[in-house]
Amino acid sequence: MRALIFTEGGSQIGLGHISRCSSLYDELLDREIEVEFIINSDTSQIEIIKNKQYKVINWLSKEFLTNYIKQSDYCIVDSYLASQDLYLVISNQSKKSLFIDDNGRIEYPEGIVVNPSLSTEAVKYPINDTNCYLLGTKYIILRSPFIQVNRENINPQVKEVLITLGGSDIHNLTPSILNRLGNKNSEITFNVVIGSAFNNIEEIKSFSSKNINFYENVSAREMKSIMLRSDFAITAAGQTIYELLATQTPFIPIKVIDNQHYNLLALKECNLIETALEYNDTFFSEKLIFEFENLMKFSTRAEWVKKYKGVIDGLGSRRIIETLLSGEIMEKEYFLRKVKDEDIFDVFQLSNEDYVRKHSINTTKIDWQDHKVWFQNIIKSDNQVFFVVTDYTDRFLGQLRYKIEDKSAIVSISFGKTIVGKGLSKELLKKSIELIYEERNELENIIAYVSNDNIASKKLFEKVGFILHESNNSLFRYVYSFK
Structure with missing residues (x-):
């Protein structure tokens, strides 16, 4: 038995898909199933899966898929680039297929469709006999260190703030945020996470200061530790928001790419945020400072920590893989x-x-x-x-x-x-x-x-x-x- 995970990631589109699929990879491996990443990427070295079996290749062709997939393979696809025709090839070629979807991008062929989201309301799916739908919080995918984490205390005064813009800071926001907040809040330590696909590392590190710590290519365990140390976070509104919810870390979400739209809608629907920022907003800096000052208040942070508890149980990967392997x-x-x-x-x-x-x-x-x-x-x-x-x-x-x-x-x-x-x-x-x-x-x-x-x-x-x-x-x- 072999499982293939088809996905994408890199300097321009980030590493969110690879990150969440790594949890499914681990779940399959725990069940002693041979598993391989097939990644369409503009970089050959992907730090977050450096110890996993993976192949970097442009798999977006019928010829490759037809030749590579065996009839006995289980296939997982997490892509914004693959066409409906390619999904159909994967569905027809494999024993069983599972498609991860955030926004109802296409009409999926026969298989399991997973929307690992806070909301089952934002995206409407057709009711049919060919698809099994796994929707909502029970299918949110977390990396294993983030499963069933409990924040033990809330500091009365803010001591540390996390800044994390995902695997790639495509809009060069980190320097701007540090410029606005770092020097003016010298009593606060800023923990800046730099992804492997960042193109602006040197510019970011030019903000060298006693109150700024840089972390490059951190592991999931290291990320959890940084989150639990931090009193709140400034984050891109991608996969990281689920890890912040799991660690009960209050956060300011920033929409840095269009596909994060539904994440923000779901957060608002569930009253887990009040405001979301957009990277290209004319008043981005002013709104960021306002939200930052709001989270400096103990009462505000305590309220969010309370709301976050129990929202995600962290067993999504297990449920998804059980459904894939057990049949319809x-x-x-x-x-x-x-x-x-x-x-x-x-x-x-x-x-x-x-x-x-x-x-x-x-x-x-x-x-x-x-x-x-x-x-x-x-x-x-x-x-x-x-x-x-x-x-x-x-x-x-x-x-x-x-x-x-x-x-x-x-x-x-x-x-x-x-x-x-x-x-x-x-x-x-x-x-x-x-x-x-x-x-x-x-x-x-x-x-x-x-x-x-x-x-x-x-x-x-x-x-x-x-x-x-x-x-x-x-x-x-x-x-x-x-x-």
């Missing part, structure tokens, strides 16, 4: 279990999907802070029975919640796109009814309220045995009786 999601391998604290973000994301809100009694989008309060009240309540749907990798796929009122239970259902349209809703609802009756056998009936235009839900409840009891202009009341 099996229809008979869906499970119902009780909700857990760590489901809070998945429940929030699913509840805010457009198609879920459209048919809810309250169609307004849910605020993250309101959701946290609601979720904690729900899971602590004796009058709520809350099931979530998972697969064999414990991937969150949907929810069924019952609110107990006297001898009745009001059911609320929402399923993720992965299982919508597969004919599983009926079986999942029936199973949840069996489980709640085992737990609350004093119940006499279950009530479902369905909006007038939600044809699919009306059919679902009728198939399971619910009877329409009454309706008004916009809402139908269905009842399932145990007696």
